[in-house]
Amino acid sequence: MSAFPDISKIEYEGPDSKNLLAFKHYNPDELVEGKAMKDHLRFASPYWHTMRNPLSDPFGVGTAQMPWDDGTESLENAKHRVGVFFEFLEKIGIDYYCFHDRDVAPEGATLTESNANLDAIAEVLESYQQSTGKKLLWGTACLFTNHRYGQGAATSPELDVFAYAAAQVKKAIEVTHRLGGEGYTFWGGREGYSTLLNTNMKRELDHLAALLHMAVAFKQEIGFDGQFYIEPKPKEPTTHQYDSDSAACLNFLRQYDLMDHFKLNLETNHAELAGHTMQHEMRVAADAGALGSVDANSGTEFIGWDTDEFPTNIYGTTTIMLELMRMGGFTTGGLNFDAKRRRDSFEPVDLFHSHIAGMDTFARGLKIAAAIRADGRIEEFVTDRYSSWDSEMGARVEGGQVSLADLEAYIIGREEPTIRSGRQEVLESIFNQFI
Numbered sequence: 001m002s003a004f005p006d007i008s009k010i011e012y013e014g015p016d017s018k019n020l021l022a023f024k025h026y027n028p029d030e031l032v033e034g035k036a037m038k039d040h041l042r043f044a045s046p047y048w049h050t051m052r053n054p055l056s057d058p059f060g061v062g063t064a065q066m067p068w069d070d071g072t073e074s075l076e077n078a079k080h081r082v083g084v085f086f087e088f089l090e091k092i093g094i095d096y097y098c099f100h101d102r103d104v105a106p107e108g109a110t111l112t113e114s115n116a117n118l119d120a121i122a123e124v125l126e127s128y129q130q131s132t133g134k135k136l137l138w139g140t141a142c143l144f145t146n147h148r149y150g151q152g153a154a155t156s157p158e159l160d161v162f163a164y165a166a167a168q169v170k171k172a173i174e175v176t177h178r179l180g181g182e183g184y185t186f187w188g189g190r191e192g193y194s195t196l197l198n199t200n201m202k203r204e205l206d207h208l209a210a211l212l213h214m215a216v217a218f219k220q221e222i223g224f225d226g227q228f229y230i231e232p233k234p235k236e237p238t239t240h241q242y243d244s245d246s247a248a249c250l251n252f253l254r255q256y257d258l259m260d261h262f263k264l265n266l267e268t269n270h271a272e273l274a275g276h277t278m279q280h281e282m283r284v285a286a287d288a289g290a291l292g293s294v295d296a297n298s299g300t301e302f303i304g305w306d307t308d309e310f311p312t313n314i315y316g317t318t319t320i321m322l323e324l325m326r327m328g329g330f331t332t333g334g335l336n337f338d339a340k341r342r343r344d345s346f347e348p349v350d351l352f353h354s355h356i357a358g359m360d361t362f363a364r365g366l367k368i369a370a371a372i373r374a375d376g377r378i379e380e381f382v383t384d385r386y387s388s389w390d391s392e393m394g395a396r397v398e399g400g401q402v403s404l405a406d407l408e409a410y411i412i413g414r415e416e417p418t419i420r421s422g423r424q425e426v427l428e429s430i431f432n433q434f435i
């Protein structure tokens with residue numbers, strides 16, 4: 001029985017179409033810079049928002065209509081939901097998905113029971129993957145909802161909580177491996193603190209690193225070759241999240257000798273909460289060779305809350321696509337819509353409208369980014385801005401071959417240095433020519 005009987009497969013109809021259930025820009029097989037749109041974008045849908053988010057807020061209950069869901073935490077209901085999710089993926093034309101262990105399968109009374117539930121659901125996911133060709137972009141463990149994780153999981157003051165989290169991560173990696181996942185994400189959940197009056201920060205961070213090292217060892221042991229990601233987020237739920245932004249994560253990974261094993265999964269709304277643009281976060285990660293995947297959503301800048309909105313800002317998706325194309329595109333990663341519909345968009349069809357909006361906005365971002373790159377003026381400007389460094393002395397400085405005294409000798413007797421205009425507004429105008 002179909003969960004979306006009135007909706008057929010969403011097709012590309014072009015920019016002039018008035019059909020609300022059609023793509024205006026996302027044309028999966030259309031080539032951009034010689035590569036199909038779908039391979040540039042590698043869209044994924046997150047199980048937690050698409051299937052499990054009731055659209056509640058701190059002031060009111062959920063509004064989402066889910067006629068296929070009986071509202072219970074039974075295994076039968078969980079199995080049935082998987083079929084609905086794959087029908088959705090097929091109709092919207094998204095090839096990848098992501099999940100947390102506890103979104104797909106109910107938590108049992110004991111860890112053993114939870115693991116058995118997860119195995120039962122993994123079997124259903126596996127068979128739907130086989131029949132539809134859909135793939136798992138990444139899996140993860142939910143280490144933040146249950147009360148036991150209220151003071152952190154890997155950074156809990158309690159050893160037994162740490163052990164529980166370790167066991168949960170082990171199982172989630174196993175299942176991700178079984179489902180052919182291309183990656184596995186660690187989002188810090190409640191890994192952070194509210195006050196130093198009760199917190200030993202050094203010990204907590206050492207423990208977090210210890211868990212990640214164990215995860216690396218386990219991954220090697222079972223032959224899982226998916227990419228590990230850390231997903232930065234600065235605040236919410238704790239006051240000080242340890243993985244606050246790209247730079248903090250990279251510092252942590254370097255400090256604990258984990259750089260070879262992790263890349264970053266960057267989320268736009270988290271970048272905004274960190275007081276950065278997504279482009280900044282992506283550049284920091286890419287320059288360190290650590291840009292792995294993207295949680296493609298957005299916030300409302302002046303709200304200061306993780307609102308997980310669908311990305312509908314063309315300027316924003318253009319900058320994201322520019323950064324991705326600059327690094328040569330995704331390898332294991334993709335654009336996972338870690339986004340939920342607004343509380344007022346409560347009908348099942350709104351799942352389609354919201355994903356169409358996000359996919360079309362990214363398709364436009366991709367086409368615009370390609371046009372900006374083909375035009376070349378912005379890139380040329382940057383290259384030219386640093387051209388003084390292409391001199392012999394510039395090369396020697398960059399090669400670490402000169403001393404302060406060498407530079408003193410070089411500059412004495414020269415004319416006062418001149419600088420050129422940064423032309424920010426010119427560049428913004430050029431950028432806008434393509435929007």
Ligand code: XUL
Pocket residue numbers: 100140185187231233267295306338
């Ligand atoms: C929370 C968030 C998570 C991660 C996966 O803000 O982004 O859903 O993406 O745990």
Ligand code: CO
Pocket residue numbers: 187231267295338
């Ligand atoms: Co996310």
